[in-house]
Structure formats: C-alpha cells, structure tokens
Amino acid sequence: MAGGAAGEAAQAEVLRQLRSTFGPAVLETERGSTGLYALLGQVGLLERRCRNPVLVAGTASAGAKLALAQALGKHDTVGLDLVAECVNAVLARGALPLFLVAHLGIGEAESPTALPIVKGIAKGCRQADCALLGTSLEPRGGHLVGSAVGMVERARLLDGPAAARPGDLVLGITAGGLPPAAAQLVRHLLVDAGGLRLDDQPELACPLGEELLRPARIYVRAVRAVLERYRVKGVVHAVAPVADGGLVGSVAGALGRRCVARLERAALPRVPLLDLVRRVTGMADDEMARTFPMGVGMAVVVAPFYAKAAIRRIRRAGERAAVIGEVVAGSGPAVVLA
C-alpha cells in the first residue's frame, strides 16, 4: 500500500482485519494473499451428518460500487457489497460459506483508500460468518473482485430447476442497497442520461449518490436459520439471490420449466429510488421487474406449510421477509407479476 514503515503498519492492520474474521478452522499465516482452512472440524461434521461434501465456489465483482465509492469519497461499505455478491453465489446452492479471498485494484493515488475497503470486506465476512483468508492488492485499475468457497452435503445441494413445485410459496427477504450492476445502471439512467447529480436529493431520504452506494445486505444468517432448521425435511426448495436479471430473471432462474411463479406486486417492498427511476425514465412496470430487484434481496421458495415458520426464523436472524408470491403449474413465462 505504501513503502517503508507506513507500508508495514498498513500491512499489519490488514492482517488484523483478516484475523478478525478467523474461526478455529483457519490456520494463521503471516502471508496476506494466501490462506489456510483446515477441513478437520468440517470432516468431523461430515462423519455425523454430511457424508458427501461438495465445495461450492463462485466469483463476483463489486467494481461498479467501487467506482461510486471513489466518486463519493466513501469507501467503508463497498466491501459489504463484495461479500454479499460472493456469498450469494454460494447460498444459491444451499451451501454455507467457509471462506472468501479478495482482490483490490486501485491506482497508486487511491492507495489510502485500500484499508477502509479491506475493513469493509472483513466486516462483511464477520456478518457472513466466514473467514477472509486473504486479500491481494494491485496498484492499477479500479476493480474489486472476490471468490467465496462454501460447503454443502451433496444430498442437500439446491440444484435449481428441479426442486420448486406447484403450491410452494415464494418468500422475499427485503433488500438493502442495490447490487453493483443495478446501482451502476441507475446511476447511468438518472445521472448520465437523466441530468440528476449524485448530490441531488430528489424525493429520497438521502442524496442520490449515498442511496446508490448503500450496501446490499448479507443474508447468510437468515438463510442458514431456515436451511439448518429444516435439515431433514427439505422444506427449502430454492434460494434465489436477486441480481442481474432483476426480480423476474432471478426467480425464473431458480424455477423448473413446468412451474410459474406468480408474484404479487402489492407484496413487494416500496423502493423510493426505483419509483424515481420509473418517473424519470418512463420504464414500464414489467421491464422494471426484469431489470431491478424491486426491493427483494433474496427469494426463498418453500413448501407452503412451513412458510410462516420460515419467515419467523428469517426475522429472528434480523431480516424482514414476507410471502411475495406462489408457484403454480404451467409453462410460458416463468414469472408473472399480478
């Protein structure tokens, strides 16, 4: 990050941040960019209840949020977005994240912002109950990329299309800030094309830039509360983080071809920022729902009998959730907004 004593102090602080995320499975190391994770505890688990462990690995970027962070000079939350993006890929398969590694590329002039960014990643990993095993820094570019690795018993892998069935209910966990790609698109529509400025405050509770930068939420604990409770019963049929493709595309990706999800417009959280996008751009409701999360951060498809209990558990884990639709038999468009 910097040469000499300042560089060493920064490096020591990075290691402190990594350590703040370590559980007993992590073997401490003095190197920053490589980490060690002992599977023994996990294998112990396996012997009891996880006979065929599968590692789930996914990679994601929060570069679009980093660009916003740089424009606004506020760097402490973009790490939360990175962790959210990375662990979502793991949660979507019914796995829980074990650890994450991250790579940050920023120009030399921006190097003082590296530490707040790493602190944000470490905070996100603590929220996700996973270890930040390593970070690497490149003195060029403007990118923030991470990879998460999780583990799940093979028999409990959520395999997408196969699992949802007619009668299931779709729960929506209320979103935090927009995910990176959506935030970038809204910035483009409202600022580059719409003539607004990042420090305008048009019918929002805070300036536009601040609202765009607001981090996505990390749903590991909420999803785990549901997955672990119903370990045997297989009550959870799909977990769909809402990302590219908006609410409609994300839920559709988690459904089989013989199912349709009928989502209730009235059940979706109101999002003042998206109301603003609708007004400024004149975008139709259906296109909005194919493009943006519509206030839903994560959709969870469950057997109807357990919906209320699952919502209770999600709430106890600190998130808001509600039934936003149901799965019905049929073909055609996989998701209908009613």
Added chain:
Amino acid sequence: MAGGAAGEAAQAEVLRQLRSTFGPAVLETERGSTGLYALLGQVGLLERRCRNPVLVAGTASAGAKLALAQALGKHDTVGLDLVAECVNAVLARGALPLFLVAHLGIGEAESPTALPIVKGIAKGCRQADCALLGTSLEPRGGHLVGSAVGMVERARLLDGPAAARPGDLVLGITAGGLPPAAAQLVRHLLVDAGGLRLDDQPELACPLGEELLRPARIYVRAVRAVLERYRVKGVVHAVAPVADGGLVGSVAGALGRRCVARLERAALPRVPLLDLVRRVTGMADDEMARTFPMGVGMAVVVAPFYAKAAIRRIRRAGERAAVIGEVVAGSGPAVVLA
C-alpha cells in the same frame, strides 16, 4: 459477451471450455460463474493417507499481462499467466490445486477477446490438472483475476521459514515468460522510459512486445512429481515461486531467519530480455536480482541427498532445472548472490 444467439453461442463455448478441465470430482452445472467440486474422492484419499486436510486458497491477478495482450492484439496466452500466478500460491504451501475460478473485466468493445482469454485459462487449468469451476465477466475495466483452491495434508504443509536447513540445496526451475508485474515493469523501463517500441526487436529472438507477453510456465506437474515421490520422507523443505521481490525476495521469503541461501550467479539461466534491461537502465546486478526472476520460475529447496533425483523428476515432467545454490547457517541478508 453479446446479446441474442451470438451471446448464447459464446456462452455455450465458455461452458465447453470449462468442461474441458473437469475431472470426476466436478459436478456439472449449467451456470457459468459458480461451480461444484465433490470432496468425496478426496475424502476417500484422506481416510487412507490424508487425515487432516487443509484447503489452501490464494488470489492473483494477470491484469498487467492483459494490458499487454490488448496492446498487441494477442489474447490466447494471458490465461496461462493467470493460472500460473494462482496455482503458484497454492504450490508454495505444498498443496496441489483442486480448482480455480476467474473473473474478467473488459470494456464492451473488447468483448470478442473474452473467448480467447477464457480458452487460455482453460488450457492453463488443463496443464495444472485442476478444474476451471467458473468464470464471470464484467463489461468494464481491464482486469483479470483468479482464485485457486488446493488441498494438502496438514502434516505436509510447507510452512515457509521453519523448514529449510543448512546443507539444503536450492533447485531452480527455468522460467518461461516474465510474471505480470515484472513484465509491466520491464515495459515501463524499456518502452515508457527507454524509448523502445513494442515492435522493436533489439537483440531478442522476437519483437519486444511478444517477449513481454510470453506466458509464465505452470509448474504443477513438476512440483507434484517431487512432492508425491517423497511423500513420507519430507525431502522438499520449501517451494518458492519467483514473483514480486524477484529471485532474491522470493527465495528469502521461503527461508528461516537462521538460514542464508547462497545462489550462484553462474548457475542462473541467461535471459536476453533482462540483459537488455541491464544495458538500457544500467541497473546493478544485485538490484536486478531483487527485482526480476533472473530466469528462475520456481525455486525448490531440498535435502542435498535427493537433489539429483528431484531434478530428474522435474525434467521428466517437462521442465528444466538445476542446482542454483545452497542453504548455509547464518544471519544477515537471507540471500547472497555469489
């Protein structure tokens, strides 16, 4: 990569590339950016001879080589560099890579180059005998980042400083092209500051740009040939990929504080490109060795009795190697060039 049918064809080709790297442990999936790796076969191994498995995760970038690839319009080798960087972090701990995930950020205008880049990553993964579990693409930036995950029995973890001892010999595996950061630096020294052009051919076998873009080699098979042969005897005391910090810094990082490595200048491979750097910049030999790999891609510290056999095994795996120095007792600078 592109919309419509062309986009779908490109996506199908990416999946074909991923599949070309899959072994029996990979569970096939239709999603590109997340992958599944079944540990069962590995756990089977564990039961026999690996009782305390440790996952090793590292992340690395080949962004500097991507910038060169874009300048030269040649995109098929930069993926090899990414894989080399990523698996080196895993090899350095005595682990063998299981899988890799990669993230590519390039502007929309560059999107036709995504496929050759992904093909290069897949080729590298095949050379590294590891699976390319997923790739994600971002339509912005100019970065190429990957993460590799490997596994090793805890008792066989190479823990750096503890293991090397006086009397050990240092083997040098001959390098391929420069790693990304070194290539970027040479480009800066010779082109930006030195007035040469990428298509000049100053006393090299090929134009300067081509030489800078030449990919690093992937040493998984060579290192495995040595590690697996001497599974019980603990003959290999350190594995040091030569990267940032040059030959001196990289070997020093793998030695204990009570050891000094005495490397023989005369034993190092000649590298015409670095001779050119020396002539153009007037950089002193010692600084060269603290900055550049000096023709060594990977240093392997072994007990002296086994050095010849280890070299034979490395050669059989298709790499060139030689004794380039020895470990002696002492303190002070960790590496001395004699």
